[in-house]
Amino acid sequence: MTNRVNNSHIKKDCPTPIYMQVVDYLRENIASGAWEQASKIPSEVELMSTLGVSRGSIKKAISRLVDEGLLEQIQGKGTYVKSKDISFPLTEGLISFSESLIEQGLSFETSILDCEIRKSDEDISRHLGIVEGSDYLHLERVRSVEGEPVMFIENNINMALVPGIETADFVNEGLFAIIERLSGHQIEYSKTSFVAKLADTQRADALGLSTQSPLLQQLQTVYLDNDSAIEYARVWLKSSRFQLGTVFQRRH
Incomplete structure (x- = not known):
């Protein structure tokens, strides 16, 4: 294959290294939306042909954007635009996952x-x-x-405290909102922990993963304002999509 420079993208007489020009080209396609999140980018051979550069420059540029978190390489499949991480800040008090997604402006569906x-x-x-x-x-x-699909949610709810909850619309209304509406109480606090897990067959199938894929599991017991336990949840999160964050205050 002849590595003929495509002057609209790569300029060999430019002081910027060739691989960095490739980085800029890849980054522009991602930023502009030409390559959408989770989509596969052109192969190394296709990029070599388009840009007229060596495979080494392509590999170095892709590696750079993998390190930056813009691309991800899946063995045997190729290189993909990495989907944006879903943030779940731990310092904002007790909010549900659906409330957090709404705040981030992310569209979601519940099955x-x-x-x-x-x-x-x-x-x-x-x-x-x-x-x-x-x-x-x-x-x-x-x-x-x-x-x-990014999370498998198992909720176990104390029915005695929320009469009629078995007929609620869990697709179109958030669980916390349903609980507060039917119980006549506010959700006050939770006891929550996170543990690393490997996906079993049920969770893997539901999330489109291979068995034994890494997951982050949330274990949470939720309490009403009268200290009654209303819900015990086990949530399996696709670890490649979630970012948990908090702020630590220095002790003085």
Whole structure:
């Protein structure tokens, strides 16, 4: 293949290194939206032909943008524009994932996988503060952000505190809003932890991942303003899409 310079993109007499000119070309295509988030960019061979530069310059430029978080390489598939991380700030108080997505201006959809009344076992009873064998609502949902499934949500709800919740519209109304409307109480606080997990078959299939893919799991018990436990949630987050952040104040 002849590496003929395309003067509209690459100038060999320019003091800027060739690979940095390739970086600028790639970055411009991403910033302009010519290459959309999660889309595959042209192959190295195609870029060599378009720009008239060596494979080494292409590889170096792509590596630079991978390090910057603009591109990601998937073995056996190619190079893709990396989707924007979904932020979940931990310093903004207790908000739901749907409320956080709305604040970020991200479009999302919720799919219901399961919604049924179950009898509580020892684990659920302990988290919800109910007698073992009590009725509770078990809810499983997948939330997709801009068309990509990014979280598998399992909610276990103390039905005695929210009469009628089994008929609520969990697709079009947020769970926290439903709870506050039906219970007549405000959600006050939660006890929350995060742990690293590997995707089992159910979570992997729902999120479009391979089994054993890394996930971030949120475990959360939510309490009303009268200190009653209303919900125990297990949420599996696609770790490649989420960024958790907080601010630490220096002790004096």
